[in-house]
Amino acid sequence: MLKRLRVKFIALNMSCVAIILVLLCVVICTLNYQSAFEHVNRSLDIALDHAEEPRSKLHGPKDFDEQNAPLPPEIGGKESDMSIPVAAFILQPDGTLEEIPSKTTATIATDVLDDATKEIVNAAPGYGELPDLSLVYEKRVTGDTTYLAFADLAYVNSWHSLALYLGGASLLALAVLLVINIFFARWALRPVASAWQQQRQFVADVSHDLKTPLTVILANTSILLEHPERSIAEQVQWVDSTQHEAQHIQALVNDLLLLAKLDEEQSIGNTPLLQEQASEKVDFSDLVEGELLQFESIAFEKDIAMTSKVEPNLEVTGNLVRLRRVVSTLIDNACKYTHAKQSVTVSLVKSGRFAKLSVNNTGTVIPAQDLPHIFDRFYRADKARTRDAGGHGLGLAIAQSIAQEHKGTIGVKSNEREGTTFTLTLPLDLQ
Numbered sequence: 001m002l003k004r005l006r007v008k009f010i011a012l013n014m015s016c017v018a019i020i021l022v023l024l025c026v027v028i029c030t031l032n033y034q035s036a037f038e039h040v041n042r043s044l045d046i047a048l049d050h051a052e053e054p055r056s057k058l059h060g061p062k063d064f065d066e067q068n069a070p071l072p073p074e075i076g077g078k079e080s081d082m083s084i085p086v087a088a089f090i091l092q093p094d095g096t097l098e099e100i101p102s103k104t105t106a107t108i109a110t111d112v113l114d115d116a117t118k119e120i121v122n123a124a125p126g127y128g129e130l131p132d133l134s135l136v137y138e139k140r141v142t143g144d145t146t147y148l149a150f151a152d153l154a155y156v157n158s159w160h161s162l163a164l165y166l167g168g169a170s171l172l173a174l175a176v177l178l179v180i181n182i183f184f185a186r187w188a189l190r191p192v193a194s195a196w197q198q199q200r201q202f203v204a205d206v207s208h209d210l211k212t213p214l215t216v217i218l219a220n221t222s223i224l225l226e227h228p229e230r231s232i233a234e235q236v237q238w239v240d241s242t243q244h245e246a247q248h249i250q251a252l253v254n255d256l257l258l259l260a261k262l263d264e265e266q267s268i269g270n271t272p273l274l275q276e277q278a279s280e281k282v283d284f285s286d287l288v289e290g291e292l293l294q295f296e297s298i299a300f301e302k303d304i305a306m307t308s309k310v311e312p313n314l315e316v317t318g319n320l321v322r323l324r325r326v327v328s329t330l331i332d333n334a335c336k337y338t339h340a341k342q343s344v345t346v347s348l349v350k351s352g353r354f355a356k357l358s359v360n361n362t363g364t365v366i367p368a369q370d371l372p373h374i375f376d377r378f379y380r381a382d383k384a385r386t387r388d389a390g391g392h393g394l395g396l397a398i399a400q401s402i403a404q405e406h407k408g409t410i411g412v413k414s415n416e417r418e419g420t421t422f423t424l425t426l427p428l429d430l431q
Contacts, residue, residue, distance in 0.1 A: 002193050009189065010181045017177055021170040028166060032159040037136075040156055041127055043084040044138035044149040047103040084151050087113075091146035095121065108135075108150060116150065129153060198377075205378035205393070209252055213245035220245075255394040259377070262401040281429055282323055284355050285314045288348050291327045295335055303340040310348045314355045315429045318406040323426075326402050326410075329395040330359040330422045337420070338363035350428065354408075357424040366414040374412055375400040399424075 085106030089097040097117060108116070116133050125139045134153040139146065220238040232239060292308050299306040316323070334344045338361040347358045366374060373379045378393040403410040408426035 002189060002196060005192070006185045006189055009185045010178070013181050013185075014174065014178060018170075018174060021173065025163065025166045025170060029159045029163045032162050033156065036156050036158050040084055040136050040151050041138065043086050043151060044127070044136070047086045047088040047100075047149045048138060048140050048147045084155055087150045089148045089150075091117070091121070091148055097148065103149075106151070113150075117148070120148065129156070202377060206252075206256070209378070209393075210249060213248045216245045217242050252394075255398060259394065259398055259401060262398070262405060265405060280318065280320055282316050282318055282320050283313070284316045284323070284357075284426065285310050285312045285348060287320070287324055288327055288346065288357060291324065291331055292346060294328070295331050298335050299344065302335065302338070304335060304338050305341075305343040306335075306346070307343065308346040310346070311350055314348065314350055316355055316406070316426045317429045318426070319402075322402045323406070326399045326424060327357065329399045330357070330424065333395065333422070334359050334361035334363075334420075337361060351425070353428055354425045355428050357426075358421055359424075360419055360421040362419040364420070365416055366412070366420055368414075371412060371414060375410070 086104065087106045087108050088100040088103040090100060092098055095117070097113065112133055112135070116130055116135055116137065119130060119133075120128065120137055120139055123139060125141050127136070127138050129136055131153065136151045136153050136156055138149045140149075141147075220242040223238050224235055227235065288310050289308075292306070292310075296306060298304075331344070331346060334346075338344050342362045344362075345358075345360045347356075347360075349356055370379075375396050377397040379397075400410050403424060403426070406426055408424065410422065410424045412420065412422050414420040
């Protein structure tokens with residue numbers, strides 16, 4: 001699917017760019033053609049405008065040098081002389097052409113001139129093209145006199161070469177853009193690929209965590225149905241097992257719903273609902289001490305030394321239930337991975353404008369390759385951990401989402417010398 005999406009993305013981009021380049025080439029070539037055509041017509045106009053002067057003036061000494069050669073074209077001024085070679089003629093009544101030497105700066109082969117004259121002798125006055133002869137002409141009738149001026153059609157068709165250059169440049173640009181699009185398509189769709197992979201992994205993990213309790217529940221109900229004559233007291237172990245597995249499913253579903261709710265709140269930003277949930281002032285010191293009391297019995301049973309240092313009267317703004325969930329998750333994980341005769345240390349101190357909660361345990365060390373993924377959903381650093389002992393791998397993901405919801409951060413460090421330390425930082429309520 002991602003490959004098809006990438007191909008569609010590239011095809012759409014390249015199609016849009018190609019259409020834009022084609023339109024630009026058409027516009028540029030059209031403007032070039034119009035400009036060239038106007039330039040040629042202007043040159044023809046200039047030739048015939050001067051050709052309409054009295055014949056005596058045209059053949060006077062001003063227009064010829066000593067060798068009776070035409071003067072070069074005039075340049076400069078508001079209306080400069082023709083800059084494109086033009087051949088100017090007067091059409092005689094008998095159909096012959098009389099060249100106007102003073103305004104002719106180009107020569108035409110006799111056969112080409114004869115063919116051109118035949119084609120335009122009966123044509124209406126004005127501009128025209130003779131593509132077969134590669135000529136542009138202007139025919140002007142003044143009184144009884146007909147004037148003809150010719151220029152090469154190549155000056156008008158200069159857009160052909162321009163189109164070739166633009167086409168080549170466009171193809172080169174499309175090739176470069178194709179390479180860039182392939183690179184950027186992979187880069188732009190990388191988050192989509194990652195999200196797709198995470199979604200597939202998420203579905204697989206949820207299915208795996210639901211499969212075992214559902215299998216146990218179905219097995220228990222099958223046993224109960226096989227002995228309908230027995231009382232509940234006689235089969236209480238199967239009922240208890242079913243209840244335990246149902247509670248596990250309930251806990252998993254509740255965590256999934258909480259994660260979905262946290263994701264939705266983070267995606268919509270600072271909404272009135274979120275403001276209402278996070279507007280309560282919480283004595284974070286009192287909350288941490290309360291959670292420590294809850295885990296003292298667990299530490300005693302596992303023969304774990306639990307020490308704490310809680311700075312009093314540190315207040316934060318947030319959701320009491322969710323903040324309690326974060327603290328409970330961090331202390332529970334510390335106790336879970338601490339062996340007998342080892343220690344768990346909980347510290348809450350003020351650090352600038354933040355409350356900093358550190359939970360350290362000297363038990364199992366998290367491998368370095370697992371640290372970047374420790375907050376991923378359903379990720380288990382201890383691959384050998386059982387379902388009953390390790391839960392379903394959503395606790396730290398929920399803790400991170402809650403920390404981010406409260407504009408805080410949560411991080412982890414783990415090594416053999418210092419053990420594993422989770423650090424939660426939340427902004428203090430300084431009002």
